[in-house]
Amino acid sequence: MTKSKSSSKFSIVLRLIWRRGEGKFALIVLASWVVVSLVSLVWTPQSLWATDGYHVWAKPSVAHWLGTDGTGADVFSWLMAGARTNLFIAILAVVFAGALGILLMSAMVSRNSALSNVSVVAVDALISIPTVLIALILAVPMGASVAVVIIACGIGYGLNLARIARPQALLAANSDYVGSALSYGASGFSVMLHHILPNAMPTIMVQLSLSAGTAVLAESGLTYLGFGVPSGVPSWGHSLATSVKFINVYPLTVLWPGLIVTIVVVALNVFGDVLRDAIDPVTNPELRRS
């Protein structure tokens, strides 16, 4: 019952997003991102490991649609394969951020005043430490790895999420229906799950879709600095960072990865904006009817 209800809700939201021009753009870009990622697992125009020292930095040709890089490998194939790493990072960072954010949010609106006070102040204090610094501290013992990007983004965006979702959650926590649920003997956990979380969910969803975009941006910066994706793992940040060195001689190769990142991040941000309207019952009458 609840499952079919939520799935119908999901399709209503999706339909509404699709109906708007920018929503269409976002959905198409995001869907192609997923498709390209999956395809790259089984097929790329050229093997990622097909290097050719005699043809480095080649111009675009039939064999190499966007030319070759400094090892003679196919730029297009690396960009395709980069999609999956970035998708992986974005998804895991968002999951991590969501889990951490919801946990902190719950602590912040907890009835235990010591817990809520400490968590509110801790979040306020920690939120000012930027993601790059967290990544730097993490990269110190861990070395460059995908995990550094995911954890750093997860922590940074989780804190942010908790702070942004708190007012909604607080409003719900102080409402009459939560009061009555508690008076009927409902546990704190069940109240959180059934009453508070659903109220905060729209804010959380929107914030997470924005975080996904920021994670993709963070990946390119961290990889350039040497804390991010390690060598041999395709990612857009990797493509950008390796071609940056040769911008003087081969400025074109640096354009593609940046362009792709920009388009994907725009799509994620637009998606967040459209989602905000779509899941708000005030602006979406269809949602009210269901």
Added chain:
Amino acid sequence: MRFVIRRFLLFVVALLAISVVIFAALRILPGDVASVMAGLNAPPERVAQLRSQMGLDRPLVVQYFSWLGGLLQGNFGTSLLTGRSISSTVAMRASVTFPLIVLGLIVALAIGLTLGVVSTLATRPAVRSAFHFIAIVGGAIPALWGGLLLILLFGRGTGLLDVLPSQGFPEAGWGNFGSALASLVLPALTVGIIDGASLMRYTRSALGDVMNSGYMDQAMACGYTRRQAALKVGLRLATPQLVSVVGLMSAGMITGVMVIENLFALPGIGAGLVTDLGNRDLIAVQSELFMLAAFFLFVGFLVDLLHRFLDPRLKHAVQGGVQ
């Protein structure tokens, strides 16, 4: 007042906690400054000799407390590698990073506030969506790439318009004011344009919230036009929120400029941190990280206080004891 004290105590506790975290994280790191100093062909005895000369063979707890003791006296230590005091090195680097941040903020504010206000006041849908587009695309550009595009457009030696230096900082530092400023223009634009786009979004949403509130109706009832009401009352009410955003943004810029400093070869705080870490100059790295963290925590602390102070609604709430 209770709020201020409580917030300050938290600030101190957080600093202590962070000093432990930083110290511990750095000790897990493979490699040490002695082996970097000794190089490829040195026998192991030479590395051991250097380690004991530098006091790296003392127990970790002793090392931690001697560092912390120094911190309490305002002494950040001496770099094992360069032999210079860390505070003077950081001060030198800060003389690049802080002006860069200030310039970046000016650009961001000029772009973000202006476009934010203009787009809120715009009534034509086409105009509004044009601004919306600018904000969204501007905020989605990777800083690294944005910087590269600017270099390709304006960089001296590489750019289409051969006008601005894109690499390095002048030898004489700010002694050569003109070229020092010139070398910061492209980096500041890179930082500023990207942060300006996000500031534009914040401005619009903060101002938009106020515009839909009863305060505006009241102002308009008093005879203000919509535009006057927005500029006189709306902005005043949106200020606290914007101050928070700008405060956090300026703090975030310090590390945001890390990529930019590396790209434009500026000897600033971010680029220096990466170098020191590579050399395993741990005393330098831990003091620098600590200073940065302390700075961020302090800005967070300040922003909270300011927010409370600037927002008349919150102030009344505090005085009324509702808090």
Added chain:
Amino acid sequence: MPTNSGAHGENDATDNKTPGTNENETAAKVAGGAVNATGVSANVSDTNAKAAGSSADIGDSGVNTDAHDNSSVKASKNAAGSTDETLNAHVKGVSGGNASGVNGGKAGKGKKKGWIWAIVAAVVVVALIVAFVVIRGNQKVSDGMARMHKSDSVTVGLKLAPTNLDIRNQSGSSLDQVLVGNVYEGLVARDSNNKVVPGLAKSWEKNADGTSYTFHLNRGMNFSNGDKLDANDVAWSINELMTRHYHDSESLMNFKSVTATDADTVKLDLTAPYANLLWELACRPGLVFDKNANYDMKTQAVGSGPYTVAKFVPNDSITLKANPKYWGEHKAKTPTIVLRYFGDDNAAVNALKSGDVQVLAPVTENLAEPFVKDSEHYRVAAGDDTDKYVLAMNSKGVKTSDVRVRQAIRYAIGHKQLIASRGGADKPLGGPIPSLDPGYEDLTGLYPHNVDKAKALMKEADYTPDHPLELRLTYANTYGTELGDQLRSQLKPIGIDLKVNVVEFSTWLQDVLKNKDYDLSMVDHNESHDFSQWTQDSYYYNYSNQKVKEYYNYAMAASSDSQRDALLAKAARVVSEDAPADWLFNYRITTAMKAGVQGFPLNLNQTLLPLYNVRCMTTVK
């Protein structure tokens, strides 16, 4: 185009006096303004005009790699054309923005938006100031250049930066590069062919069995602080080195004693002959310091060379000034030499293009293309060096102790392809001794590129592409990711699944050099005369061969250089046959410089960079 008076007021301030101009006109005006501005600076002198032309040229080749036409007039026209276009586009964007703002304003009916325009005005003012400062800055530079024949100052762009100046404790060739021969001088010196030549000592002789050397010093030598330099300083410096175990003290093998027999004579005794002694004394162990001076060696330097360190910014730059008290023949030709360090190759190339540096050593070959093409203004040349890119294969590693695997790897690597991908200047190297070192012999024929043979060897060891051997390659991030990526794909067809682990240099030092925890490792061993590595069981190669040790010991005890060289060559051949490593190539330094730069050494310039002869001539027509 609907406008209102508020907008015009603002436009007036920016010199645009016709209200309602269309966008294209504005664009043309702005472009014209820019052209005027360059015109003004070009009028300063003829050279300047030429410089402007050349920079357009460079800009063009930098952006459009297709440009085959070298006619500078055409190139600059092209550049101007594209400049206009960008400006057009730019201004269009801006005025488009203005227009919408204005539209919004009209719709809002209000006219009091003063403060918004105040901000805009502030931005415009800031931009104008910046533009002014920039143009003035440019003029200053060109003014200075136009007047001189020989520049008072030359700026050299280098790559690896020293973190401190303590040459007795801090390792790294970047210190030798800047200090040896420029600031500090050795008892003897070496030339650009790596041969020992007189230094502080004008001559020397050794006894019949090679255990005692007598050095005769030049007279009237002094340090930059005015102190006299005599035999006592020499003996003191070497004694300090040995008793305090300073860096490289272990390379002064068989050392017994050093004494000053009189003010101009130093006697050095050995317990047994050591054929590399003189060469080692030309490096750090032979440096002579002022016995009576007291200074912080990390931040200052007091030496007897033609230059003094005037300013040192760690990781950034070193300013050398001619030593006014210099005693010898290598008097500095350029009063000030600034060494600037660029971690980023791109930044380095831009610095040469924009004239911030006059020499770049090394320049990444692939990036030097624009300079090679523009031979009128730049000179690009490669010099020999002793850098050996060593792919070490852990001889005691679980997987690499099998000699068939190691041999297969050597057969499988396409060295010529690696070199081609880097631009083609490097030399193939088949063994541990490079051409500038004693004992060199071309060993590239021992393991020629032969994938079939490699496959067969791997099959013998029970590995195929379907059942590959997994190996881990660990190397420092300073070498870039390209080499690892290429090795991975070259080793794949013979049944090796290479995992490339690019780490920080300090991590490499710990994991590979200290703990020997690796399968394959790659590092640039740039030191000269470092063959003894292959005779030390404790070194990270984990290599041990009694025959090699014997040859080496005989070589070090040899009485003549030719005998020594023959024995070293034999030892090197044995090492290479055993395949404890593959030598990917002998890196040759590519140096790019402005056409007027003279006297800059090309060989060995990453470890030995005598600067006294360097000068930059600017021609005035």
